[in-house]
Amino acid sequence: MGEQTVTGPDATPAPEADAAPAPETTAGPASAGMTADGRQPASADVAGAGMTADAVPGAPAGGAPGGPADRTSDITAGPGGVMTDEVGVVTGELTLRTEHADGRVTLRVQYKDADEWYAVTGGSAPLADPAALDAVHTIAVGLLNRPEG
Numbered sequence: 001m002g003e004q005t006v007t008g009p010d011a012t013p014a015p016e017a018d019a020a021p022a023p024e025t026t027a028g029p030a031s032a033g034m035t036a037d038g039r040q041p042a043s044a045d046v047a048g049a050g051m052t053a054d055a056v057p058g059a060p061a062g063g064a065p066g067g068p069a070d071r072t073s074d075i076t077a078g079p080g081g082v083m084t085d086e087v088g089v090v091t092g093e094l095t096l097r098t099e100h101a102d103g104r105v106t107l108r109v110q111y112k113d114a115d116e117w118y119a120v121t122g123g124s125a126p127l128a129d130p131a132a133l134d135a136v137h138t139i140a141v142g143l144l145n146r147p148e149g
């Protein structure tokens with residue numbers, strides 16, 4: 001194959017690869033830190049470019065950002081029931097509560113419509129991002145809810 005001439009948008013020859021680099025441009029706030037030439041732009045204030053779980057419209061209730069939050073679902077324990085720290089195995093119709101507080105998630109169960117809550121044995125772990133609470137609760141329900149046995 002022969003050599004090809006690469007031209008810029010105004011039909012002028014593009015600079016050679018070993019030519020001096022083009023002057024750096026500063027990206028404006030709408031660039032979200034990206035430029036067309038792939039170079040890191042100078043510092044720019046791009047408000048709202050990051051993501052936050054604290055300001056999600058219509059997010060489920062359960063507490064203020066950074067504060068305690070919880071999710072509950074009615075479940076039916078499978079064969080062998082659910083082991084708890086306080087009373088051992090609980091069986092039958094239960095309510096599962098997944099709590100998030102102080103960077104930890106904790107699973108608790110109670111007999112449906114009872115007053116006492118029991119910590120699920122092994123059901124506590126670090127959870128830095130409260131936005132993951134729904135996913136943890138969904139997984140816990142999937143593991144513990146066994147209405148068919």
